[in-house]
Amino acid sequence: MDDTTAKQRIAKRAARELNDGDVVNLGIGLPTMVANYIPDDVHVILQSENGFVGLGPVPEPGCEDKDIVNAGGKCVTVKQGAAFFDSSVSFGIIRGGHVDTTILGALEVDEKGNLASHMVPGKMVPGMGGAMDLVSGAKKVIITMTHTSKGAPKILKKCTLPLTAAGQVNLIITELAVIEVTKDGLALKEIAPDTTIADILKSTDADVIISEELKVMEV
Amino acid sequence: MNKIKTIDQAMEYIRDGMTVMIGGFMGIGTPELLIDAMIEKGVKDLTIIANDSGLPDRGVGRLIVNKQVKRIIASHIGLNPETGRQMNSGELIVDLVPQGTLAEQIRAGGAGIGGFLTETGIGTEIEEGKQKIQVNDKIYLLELPMKADVALIRASVIDKLGNVYYRGATRNFNPLIATAADIVIAAAEQVVEVGGIDPSDVMTPGIFVDMIVEGEK
Numbered sequence: 259m260d261d262t263t264a265k266q267r268i269a270k271r272a273a274r275e276l277n278d279g280d281v282v283n284l285g286i287g288l289p290t291m292v293a294n295y296i297p298d299d300v301h302v303i304l305q306s307e308n309g310f311v312g313l314g315p316v317p318e319p320g321c322e323d324k325d326i327v328n329a330g331g332k333c334v335t336v337k338q339g340a341a342f343f344d345s346s347v348s349f350g351i352i353r354g355g356h357v358d359t360t361i362l363g364a365l366e367v368d369e370k371g372n373l374a375s376h377m378v379p380g381k382m383v384p385g386m387g388g389a390m391d392l393v394s395g396a397k398k399v400i401i402t403m404t405h406t407s408k409g410a411p412k413i414l415k416k417c418t419l420p421l422t423a424a425g426q427v428n429l430i431i432t433e434l435a436v437i438e439v440t441k442d443g444l445a446l447k448e449i450a451p452d453t454t455i456a457d458i459l460k461s462t463d464a465d466v467i468i469s470e471e472l473k474v475m476e477v
Numbered sequence: 478m479n480k481i482k483t484i485d486q487a488m489e490y491i492r493d494g495m496t497v498m499i500g501g502f503m504g505i506g507t508p509e510l511l512i513d514a515m516i517e518k519g520v521k522d523l524t525i526i527a528n529d530s531g532l533p534d535r536g537v538g539r540l541i542v543n544k545q546v547k548r549i550i551a552s553h554i555g556l557n558p559e560t561g562r563q564m565n566s567g568e569l570i571v572d573l574v575p576q577g578t579l580a581e582q583i584r585a586g587g588a589g590i591g592g593f594l595t596e597t598g599i600g601t602e603i604e605e606g607k608q609k610i611q612v613n614d615k616i617y618l619l620e621l622p623m624k625a626d627v628a629l630i631r632a633s634v635i636d637k638l639g640n641v642y643y644r645g646a647t648r649n650f651n652p653l654i655a656t657a658a659d660i661v662i663a664a665a666e667q668v669v670e671v672g673g674i675d676p677s678d679v680m681t682p683g684i685f686v687d688m689i690v691e692g693e694k
Contacts, residue, residue: 384555
């Protein structure tokens, strides 16, 4: 499966985790794509941590407003009913548990729900931005990522990169599987129709509990 | 009391070695006019406190490209490759701080709060060297307030007493840094007479603003 197809599948599946009325923060990249697949009857309020709720779609070319950008610095729109605020209020919303779900990317996730997403020492040190606050503060943390990177597993027994947060991840969605982080370890809840349990175990460097209610992932 | 100053008058308050807070998020809400003037003046060895290090051609990033910064405290430096390059070559000290912690440190600095407790960073490298405090059954990091010599804010609309209205997402760190520095300079897109902003719409009260410079785009 090519990268784009994989990411679309992941975004589509992640969108089904959102409930009507949820306040949701989507990370940059793959998580941003989730907004394209939210069902029509589910109305979520998207937060943009640079300072508003009510994030809307990307504007038509020529209709950009230079003062309205998302947390990646890209021009966006706001929906009717949106509200702007400063960074202190924005992170009060995040730390205070007022964000129901955050969907973020990851470099590594491990059996304990630890997350490494913000740096590769010596190679890529962009800074954590708002990610550490988001994963600590949001009620539910969903990680969306391709199952492996150049064939190497990203779901591990123990993260090797510096942690973005310890023990905060609730759910991992990849193009192959949906895995829940439980107190007993990683539980395989759904499997993509074009893969096998054996393939998933092979591309996962962690112990995986096969859920009794294992389902086929809707793609 | 005339707060409207020329850019040269305002620049007299920014000197080598100072700690300067600068508003904006990826350059949005950054007073580019004041960055232009700092580049022209060539003020150096600055410590910058800002959300991010901008882009090479935008916001705080231009001061870094021009090598006027010795240290930056920010949450994100990924959109300006020059920041990472100078960090790796030892030319620039970079302190990365979680964005919410940075915002709250500045708020605490301006609000006379001696520190605050947060779970952000527990179990990560961020907790190194910091005091941990248990309250009931939860463990928090003690984060300390931050202040600066000068804060540079960008006002969408400002009245001649310095009351500020920020449009859209330009607000971000601006109202916070306006409370946390000895001198606050506002670069204004639009200056109106006193009374031109409804008091209920004021986002930074004019008492925080020392100087207004016109001409921000």
